[in-house]
Amino acid sequence: MTKGKITGILSNLLQIKVDGPVRQNEICFVLKNEQRLMAEVIKIKGDIAFAQLFEAGTGLQADDQVEFSGELLEVSLGPGLLSKNFDGLQNDLEAMPGNFINAGQRSEALDLEAVYTFQPLAQPGDKLKAGDVIGEVAENALMHKIMLPFKFEGTYDLVELAEAGDYNLQTAIAQVKNEADELLPVYMVQKWPVKWPIKTYENKVRPSEIFQTGLRVIDTLNPIAEGGTAYIPGAFGTGKTVLQQAIAKNNRAEVVILVACGERANEVVEIFHSFPELEDLATGRKLKDKTTIVCNTSNMPVAAREASVYVGMTMAEYYRSMGYKVLLLADSTSRWAQALREMSNRMEELPGTDAFPVELPAVIANFYGRAGKVMMKDGREGSVTFLGTVSPAGGNFKEPVTESTSKVARCFYALSQKRADAKRYPAIDPLLSYSRYLDYEEFQEYTERSVETGWTEKVMRAKNLLAKGIEARDQISILGDDSVPLDYHRDFWKSELIDFAFIQQDSFDDTDMNSTMERQSFMLNRVLEICDKKQDFEDFSTVGSFYKKLINLFKQMNYSEFRSDDFSKFNEELDQVFTANEKMEAL
Amino acid sequence: MIAQAFQPIYTQIKSLTKATISLDAESVQYDELAWVDGRAAQVIRVEGKEVTLQVFSGTEGLGTNAKVVFSGSAPKLRLSPLLAGRYFNAFGAAIDGKEELKGEEQDVKGQTVNPVRRQLPSELLATGIAGIDLNNTLVTGQKIPFFADPDQPYNRILAEVALRADSDRIVLGGMGISHDDFLMFKQRFNASGAGDKIVSYINTSEDPPLERLLIPDLVCTTAEYFANEKNEKVLVLLTDMTLFADALAIVSNKMDQIPSKDAMPGSLYSDLARIYEKAVQFKEGGSITIVAVTTLNDGDITHAIPDNTGYITEGQLYLKKDSETGLTIIDPFRSLSRLKQNVIGTKTREDHPQVMNALVRLYADAAEARSKKENGFDLNAYDKRSLAFATAYTEELLDVQLNISIDEMLDRGWNLMSRFFESYELGIRQNFIDKYWPKA
Numbered sequence A: 001m002t003k004g005k006i007t008g009i010l011s012n013l014l015q016i017k018v019d020g021p022v023r024q025n026e027i028c029f030v031l032k033n034e035q036r037l038m039a040e041v042i043k044i045k046g047d048i049a050f051a052q053l054f055e056a057g058t059g060l061q062a063d064d065q066v067e068f069s070g071e072l073l074e075v076s077l078g079p080g081l082l083s084k085n086f087d088g089l090q091n092d093l094e095a096m097p098g099n100f101i102n103a104g105q106r107s108e109a110l111d112l113e114a115v116y117t118f119q120p121l122a123q124p125g126d127k128l129k130a131g132d133v134i135g136e137v138a139e140n141a142l143m144h145k146i147m148l149p150f151k152f153e154g155t156y157d158l159v160e161l162a163e164a165g166d167y168n169l170q171t172a173i174a175q176v177k178n179e180a181d182e183l184l185p186v187y188m189v190q191k192w193p194v195k196w197p198i199k200t201y202e203n204k205v206r207p208s209e210i211f212q213t214g215l216r217v218i219d220t221l222n223p224i225a226e227g228g229t230a231y232i233p234g235a236f237g238t239g240k241t242v243l244q245q246a247i248a249k250n251n252r253a254e255v256v257i258l259v260a261c262g263e264r265a266n267e268v269v270e271i272f273h274s275f276p277e278l279e280d281l282a283t284g285r286k287l288k289d290k291t292t293i294v295c296n297t298s299n300m301p302v303a304a305r306e307a308s309v310y311v312g313m314t315m316a317e318y319y320r321s322m323g324y325k326v327l328l329l330a331d332s333t334s335r336w337a338q339a340l341r342e343m344s345n346r347m348e349e350l351p352g353t354d355a356f357p358v359e360l361p362a363v364i365a366n367f368y369g370r371a372g373k374v375m376m377k378d379g380r381e382g383s384v385t386f387l388g389t390v391s392p393a394g395g396n397f398k399e400p401v402t403e404s405t406s407k408v409a410r411c412f413y414a415l416s417q418k419r420a421d422a423k424r425y426p427a428i429d430p431l432l433s434y435s436r437y438l439d440y441e442e443f444q445e446y447t448e449r450s451v452e453t454g455w456t457e458k459v460m461r462a463k464n465l466l467a468k469g470i471e472a473r474d475q476i477s478i479l480g481d482d483s484v485p486l487d488y489h490r491d492f493w494k495s496e497l498i499d500f501a502f503i504q505q506d507s508f509d510d511t512d513m514n515s516t517m518e519r520q521s522f523m524l525n526r527v528l529e530i531c532d533k534k535q536d537f538e539d540f541s542t543v544g545s546f547y548k549k550l551i552n553l554f555k556q557m558n559y560s561e562f563r564s565d566d567f568s569k570f571n572e573e574l575d576q577v578f579t580a581n582e583k584m585e586a587l
Numbered sequence B: 001m002i003a004q005a006f007q008p009i010y011t012q013i014k015s016l017t018k019a020t021i022s023l024d025a026e027s028v029q030y031d032e033l034a035w036v037d038g039r040a041a042q043v044i045r046v047e048g049k050e051v052t053l054q055v056f057s058g059t060e061g062l063g064t065n066a067k068v069v070f071s072g073s074a075p076k077l078r079l080s081p082l083l084a085g086r087y088f089n090a091f092g093a094a095i096d097g098k099e100e101l102k103g104e105e106q107d108v109k110g111q112t113v114n115p116v117r118r119q120l121p122s123e124l125l126a127t128g129i130a131g132i133d134l135n136n137t138l139v140t141g142q143k144i145p146f147f148a149d150p151d152q153p154y155n156r157i158l159a160e161v162a163l164r165a166d167s168d169r170i171v172l173g174g175m176g177i178s179h180d181d182f183l184m185f186k187q188r189f190n191a192s193g194a195g196d197k198i199v200s201y202i203n204t205s206e207d208p209p210l211e212r213l214l215i216p217d218l219v220c221t222t223a224e225y226f227a228n229e230k231n232e233k234v235l236v237l238l239t240d241m242t243l244f245a246d247a248l249a250i251v252s253n254k255m256d257q258i259p260s261k262d263a264m265p266g267s268l269y270s271d272l273a274r275i276y277e278k279a280v281q282f283k284e285g286g287s288i289t290i291v292a293v294t295t296l297n298d299g300d301i302t303h304a305i306p307d308n309t310g311y312i313t314e315g316q317l318y319l320k321k322d323s324e325t326g327l328t329i330i331d332p333f334r335s336l337s338r339l340k341q342n343v344i345g346t347k348t349r350e351d352h353p354q355v356m357n358a359l360v361r362l363y364a365d366a367a368e369a370r371s372k373k374e375n376g377f378d379l380n381a382y383d384k385r386s387l388a389f390a391t392a393y394t395e396e397l398l399d400v401q402l403n404i405s406i407d408e409m410l411d412r413g414w415n416l417m418s419r420f421f422e423s424y425e426l427g428i429r430q431n432f433i434d435k436y437w438p439k440a
């Protein structure tokens, strides 16, 4: 193996003089006081390798020894990933003793002693390719497929396959022969470099089904499709994290991978705390059962922030290749971009806009490109649905990370400072935000079948009413309450009704936090019906108080169980508001 | 921090800038402290044999033959219970005329707390101020700054909050604060009888600005000692973090780093996060709560310093003067406590979340009415009611001078709502209205 010596240190950027071949992105270890500090090669110039240390450089000296591993940054893939809490380099955080993480401390991602009950799903003599299923084991609620390792290129003969029974992760469960007649063992765990997409599928298909998040403003007004992508930009405090966590709780995915990238530790603690208790709507089991957390908070090594999102994506692709519906959430992709910027600055590269590296758009595009719905050779389907948050400096969307992401993500959930200030949560701007999937014909057909006929038109009508109402509001504020026709007030209040009754949703209320598609369609129909009802007013001030009564009733409905007695009572009271108003008008 | 006998002395400086020197030296560690003709300096770059040192008080007057002695390690601190009641400078040396501490030295760049070992911060930290307790409830283990214009009495309010909040220990980090404010802290702490539970690390506006870069590490290491080893409830005060960040900018500029927004280093986010993330609730009961001050320029919170801070901290308390009443308040709009969810409505009365939100929404209506008025439009009856409400809300709840219990705040909230509004105008759950709406 190649060895080296440190010749330069600038924060966590090392220059290492090497005595042999090195690979770009190879992992190396600085040997310091019995510790092995991990670093990744990011540039090579002559016999000098530049490496980013996944630690602070404090205490390092020139001439410190470095060992090269020959490997890129890889993750372990196998049963036991679910319910785990990893750091950005896939160390199992639970397996590290003590309150603090020491420099260079590592732990195995998977417990190699753990025993799983293996069920063979192939026969000796079968011809296999990378990704072909040879067996399965139960992992929490799902059947974890054991596949021919992704690194195996070409065709293999299955020579020997373990019988049904209990095996640990260190036991070879199969022997296969490659085209050169070499016999190779297969284990239930394999390794894969995080920067390489896992491409064992036959083809990618266009997303066409709603990926339910339980949030009305998303599922109905700006739906994300299963296998789709979305980004959520917003200034601090506008609700990015709350929104992602709400989605993490209310989805119907089979596997959820949460990447906390360079953000607050306490937000992850909240998940550690609640997920073992909360119920998974899809299975009725605990949320923790289907969730894996990758946690590289803002005080953890900066260089590992980049790694963390790739570690998350690679695990997501792994479960997708078993045929599962995977949700990947990353909060925040800007921190990863900033980590790239810090490094590129230290390397004194020519900077792009706002000092970000010039390749940023390509890096972001490649990452989003790894999401998607895929079809396997045997017809199984799997998907990775990806939502990333973006934290633009000063809340201004005209910056490189937001702009680069806008070119690749298909849904845009713009969080508005104004809405957040007014506590109109979720603060998703109803006019700026969009979902490209609403235009997909196959998506529209899907909603016709699974939600109701004419759904897309209804959604468009609600959006038009919103747009019209906001125009009316602008006119009213320019011309004054008295100087505009009464219609303007009515239009404005219709949009307020849609906002308060439908868009706003309380993520901290046990009932309101999650709305099924059936409930969403009921509510949308009800809101539209009310907007269509004949309504006459004497003057503009009566419009406001009339609508406030309606809004109050809708809110009470949202706080009540769907179709409960309370719910029906408030629903009926809506009609009484109209009757009362007609009586007033008649007088 | 005296050079050990066997340390070599270097006397050949190869280059000098306003804040840095470079020389050839052997076996030097990254971040190591050194002395250049008696001035404190720190290693900020190693390249082959050549090391670059940042001289905290500047290089003015240094000769190329200045004596450079390396200390053998990055900054360290002696930790002991005897820190209590003491005042130190940015190098951890006593400035209170008492003797230096003895004991074993410890690294100040502490390790990261393993996230899975953190507890969910959920112990309420009451201050009696409605802008905090009602609207932006704090908990132990939280990190939160005051955002304040330079003319706001932020340090006085910080001291007040520190003394009202329940804690076992207070660690004060003063960075570029005025000498007068330093004395104010000292007097208030002593007058309240809390003098003995306070440890202070002070860099005033009269000290070299770069030295303040060392303050947060000393403060956090001390806090961690009392919270982790002594299981104490520690409150950390950091003021003014804007001046700390300004010092970071000076260094990165001297290092020829490409600045990002507002001439700040690209690593500002990570640099600040490393400090603020020291806030923690340990399961053994100890905790570190950080209340900081970030001064603003002209109320501009999009500037890189408050902006990065807001992305890191668990909310912010935006101090401002209310133009109608002239009272200092914590602005209900831009202020936020992200951890309030962990206590409100569960550790406080059930109606807390809804009352708080309803009041802020009504206050937002008043803000709209005010801008309508400013634009010369007639106000309707609702506008007038909401304006009257806003004044009463400011005087009876938001005024930072008040000191009342949370139940009292909620009662006053219901009273205000019922004085100015009908119950259907609030959007509050019916069962709460039935229970708490004041009966005529």
Ligand SMILES: Nc1ncnc2c1ncn2[C@@H]1O[C@H](COP(=O)(O)OP(=O)(O)O)[C@@H](O)[C@H]1O
Pocket (backbone or CB within 6 Å): A234, A235, A236, A237, A238, A239, A240, A241, A242, A243, A425, A426, A427, A505, A506, A507, A508, B336, B337, B338, B339
């Ligand atoms: N949907 C919501 N319902 C109620 N409160 C919310 C909602 N979204 C955000 N908030 C409030 O705003 C705060 C900040 O939200 P958060 O998601 O942490 O912001 P960001 O991640 O954008 O900085 C939360 O702590 C909460 O008080």
Ligand SMILES: [Mg+2]
Pocket (backbone or CB within 6 Å): A240, A241, A242, A263, A331
């Ligand atoms: Mg967030």
